[in-house]
Amino acid sequence: MREESDQQATDDGIITITDKELAEELKRLNKIDKEQLNRPGTKQITEMNWNGSFLKISGYAFINDTNVTHEDQVSKSLILQNTNEESCVYEFPVIDLEINSLMSPEQQKKHKWAGFEVEINFSQVTLKAEPLPEGTYETYIQVCVKDDNSIYQEALLPLGNIEDLIQNGFHSTKMEYFSSKRFLLHNLMATYNRKKKTLEIVSTKLKDINPAELEYQNVKSKQYKFMRKYVFKLLYMIFNFLPIKKNRVLFATDSRTELNGNFGFIHDEMISRNLDIDYKYMLKESIDEKKTFKDIWNLALWSATSKKIILDDFYPMIYPLRIRKEADLIQVWHAVGAFKTFGYSRVGRPGGPSIKSKNHRNYTKAIVSSKNVGRHYAEGFGIKEEETIVPIGAPRTDVFFDDTYKNAKKEELYDEYPFLKGKKVILFAPTFRGNGQSSAHYPFDVLNFKELYDNLKDEYVFIFKIHPFVNNKVTIPYQYVDFFYDFSEYREVNDLLFITDILITDYSSVCFEFALLNKPMIFFAYDVEDYIRQRDFYFEYQSFIPGTLAKNTEDIISSIINKDFEKQKIKPFVDYFFDHQDGFASRRFVDQVILENNPEQI
Known part of the structure; x- marks a missing residue:
């Protein structure tokens, strides 16, 4: 590409904001002397690569009559200006680089730190990590220089003729955003604006909906919610008058319809021993899958009368229940070890639970892979480590030794x-x-x-x-x-x-x-x-x-x-x-949790 020189930038002030609600404050903070924006500058975009909604640009830019021999003398940003709304401006700081051989030796010496590189994900540009808002945007390089005399100068430069760097003359991609109450879908179109001699980006909103309002997700009527919450709990309280069946074991999950994972290995181990077990199963593909009245009746009955209730994931229907003293509510979880924080370890963080939540707190036993992670699971589940954490290993890891x-x-x-x-x-x-x-x-x-x-x-x-x-x-x-x-x-x-x-x-x-x-x-x-x-x-x-x-x-x-x-x-x-690296976690589970080290029990 040829090198271009701008004798004049824009006459407008720059407002570098990230969301519209911050516009007024940032106008005050980023007010720029208009005379400084008339400074002539030189720039060249040497590389422009698109990958979906990601754009990577590199090149160099400098104000002509300034010297930049030290990195701390200069800062540069990529600016997106909404053509229809002056207050909507997005600024992306770039990495300042030493200039390469594309410039003349004299320019390299005078503008040593003119180089730059920046990568932008247009799917996450707002404070809420949403896609670039709907609109048409022009792209500029903002150069801010403090010269050897400590005089502060700025220039706003269009990217120049980058048409040859855009394959087929345009780039188009979809941008998505997901939250519990919003699904956004935008189309991004990038082209070369010949009149302004810069990159033009158009964001078009294709979809903006609340997922909870979609018909396929709106399966929980008021009647169903009432039955799931209040009728279920009432039935459980009534069934508490029945005696616990000492050989009854309930497998309950809202994340699988088959006995696999930890459930599968535990169940296979129990079956292989020919134990006199009254097996009960409540297996659903997801939390959103409706339970019939028969399901709710059975879950209440089996939860109240089982000696052992085994969960492998989040199971909200059981958390409000008071587990009977003679019974165990056992969480084998679906993951191993402790990595990212979860549960009550995230209280006070975005998406974290309320400290008043009852979720997880009624476990009587939680299975972990090592005593080293016991305290993290106890914190995450809101339970006492010394009474409930059982470091016998994850049953589903047995196959790694087989x-x-x-x-x-x-x-x-x-x-x-x-x-x-x-x-x-x-x-x-x-x-x-x-x-x-x-x-x-x-x-x-x-x-x-x-x-x-x-x-x-x-x-x-x-x-x-x-x-x-x-x-x-x-x-x-x-x-x-x-x-x-x-x-x-x-x-x-x-x-x-x-x-x-x-x-x-x-x-x-x-x-x-x-x-x-x-x-x-x-x-x-x-x-x-x-x-x-x-x-x-x-x-x-x-x-x-x-x-x-x-x-x-x-x-x-x-x-x-x-x-x-x-x-x-x-x-x-x-x-x-892993405290145990032997492939016998399922055996230990049955011995210590089901039989409680007493084979005559069942």
């Missing part, structure tokens, strides 16, 4: 998915973003599909296992379907771990199970700073993860190609989070 099971599962997967044979498998299994199931999403644009494909396709396949809560689905471009595969509907992620050569995750507990295989991991935590501020962890993230930290696609590719996985972290990680 070579027969692992080999059989591998063969089963290879037979069902023959394209996995002959390639190394990269499994991408991140956790969701959002405060809960209704707002759960994952911004797939953070991955550069083309770069991953071009660099890894010959040796690897890349499979997705996305959290079941995630509302948006991954869309695999047709030209890459021989490399990317979506396994999100495959129920048990642990089975996929046996065929996985490299795991890419972020804040998911899947890293605990995978560590038992002593295989490499990459932690793709592009938003780790925000995640720490908003969600936080029980441990310091960078020292905790048993693998390499990656912040972008380039980091992922570099780690894989260079085999930089920091595997030396895995063994101490496993030793800390």
